[in-house]
Amino acid sequence: MLYVKDFFSAFNTQEAVSSFIIMFMVIDMVGLTPVIIDMRSKGRVINPAKATIWSLVLFLVFLFLGTSILGLFHVDVSSFAIAGSIVLFLMAVEMVLDVEIFRNNGPSGSSTMVPIVFPLIAGAGSFTTLLSLQSMYGLVNILIGLLLNIVVVFFVLKNVYLLERILGKSGVYVSRKFFGVMLLAVSIKMFLDNLVRFIATVQ
Secondary structure (H helix, E strand, C coil): CHHHHHHHHCCCHHHHHHHHHHHHHHHCHHHHHHHHHHHHHCCCCCCHHHHHHHHHHHHHHHHHHHHHHHHHCCCCHHHHHHHHHHHHHHHHHHHHHCCCCCCCCCCCCHHHHHHHHHHHHCCHHHHHHHHHHCCCCCHHHHHHHHHHHHHHHHHHHHCHHHHHHHHHHHHHHHHHHHHHHHHHHHHHHHHHHHHHHHHHHHC
16 A cells, blocks of 8 residues: 555656656657558558557556567677667658558457557657666556557547548648658668667667
């Protein structure tokens, strides 16, 4: 009982809001909208509820056990982030060049897990951010920020067709190209930043 009281006593509105904003920027559901629309146009089935629940599960597991899980496989955070950045890079290439790299050969609805849940929503960038936030904010504030972002994830996935109607075909095409380039830049930056950290650890 005392532990629970101590847990909630660490609540801080500013920290909770900061956690939400930081995670919101990293997950970037608004920026992922063209990616999701593009996948739907290719006939890939995405289950909003399933994607949201699995994203939350992965976030919570990594929040509490991330470092330990990576340690079991002798993988550091930088190596994990580099792997995730490569997958994001390939996704960006698909969007910019109108090529298909991720074949839809999996079972029905498999696109919900890969690449929607991982690495687009719960990916290396957001996992690394969660680990970083633990050194800055109280756990209760990180959890509040995370749960608010999960609400945003579900809302966007559930209502993406409305955004598709608003944007129109030409709007979707232009935004897909624009965010494809942005995703390409993010993946390259993530790759280079974590490559530098990895090299620094082995020297």
